[in-house]
């Protein structure tokens with residue numbers, strides 16, 4: 001979900017770009033502290049626009065995995081959730097957690113951004129399905145060991161942290177043995193293509209193997225937005241090293257008739273290349 005100050009993303013992202021004074025784009029090393037601070041800045045500044053642009057599609061009480069629209073009630077990637085303790089990592093407005101609550105789970109929704117959690121609190125009140133909200137970093141989960149049966153994330157946290165291996169280790173720590181960890185990210189292949197939903201987005205322009213983070217910055221060189229790329233192999237190695245078994249890798253196909261354009265995700269590109277990777281893992 002890269003942003004750009006160069007192409008027209010519409011009203012979405014414009015406010016955050018202006019508020020944060022973003023003036024340029026680069027690929028450069030960004031460490032954990034700088035990355036955390038940039039993500040907090042960005043998601044707080046972008047929260048209102050993000051929810052205005054995607055809130056209807058995401059719903060107040062709905063578990064969507066990705067811009068392709070796949071929902072947990074059709075995919076069933078988490079396994080049975082009734083009666084289970086579930087952690088949602090990078091929850092945004094926490095619509096997934098509210099859906100989980102309606103299925104009999106005991107969800108906890110965690111996010112780094114107070115702006116996003118403000119929307120989560122409003123949606124709790126609006127929907128009448130209230131889930132616990134926790135302000136914290138995915139790399140330092142404020143829970144005792146073995147607190148949860150299931151952990152999940154729909155594009156939350158993992159693409160935005162410098163040390164995603166540390167997130168994998170933290171999720172492993174807070175899961176009980178045998179617990180499920182299922183998370184969606186931008187498909188790693190998309191890194192090689194421009195962040196553009198149209199024909200411009202169909203030509204390889206960047207090395208898939210270049211892990212240097214994509215970053216936006218202001219006039220003082222402060223990072224205002226960052227995304228970290230891992231190849232498919234990197235991700236599998238991180239998971240295995242943390243103590244997970246990868247049991248499935250879901251690449252949702254673009255559904256016939258689905259017209260929703262979300263950033264770089266569009267019917268045009270969705271028909272040709274995968275946009276989302278969902279890693280289905282079990283804690284050993």
Ligand SMILES: C[S@@+](CC[C@H](N)C(=O)[O-])C[C@H]1O[C@@H](n2cnc3c(N)ncnc32)[C@H](O)[C@@H]1O
Nearest residue numbers: 043090091092111112113137138154156157160
């Ligand atoms: C693309 S949004 C996805 C939110 C939600 N899952 C959805 O589908 O709308 C990414 C979310 O990850 C959160 N996030 C980014 N870095 C994080 C971190 N280090 N720890 C926890 N949450 C983080 C952001 O604040 C944001 O709410």
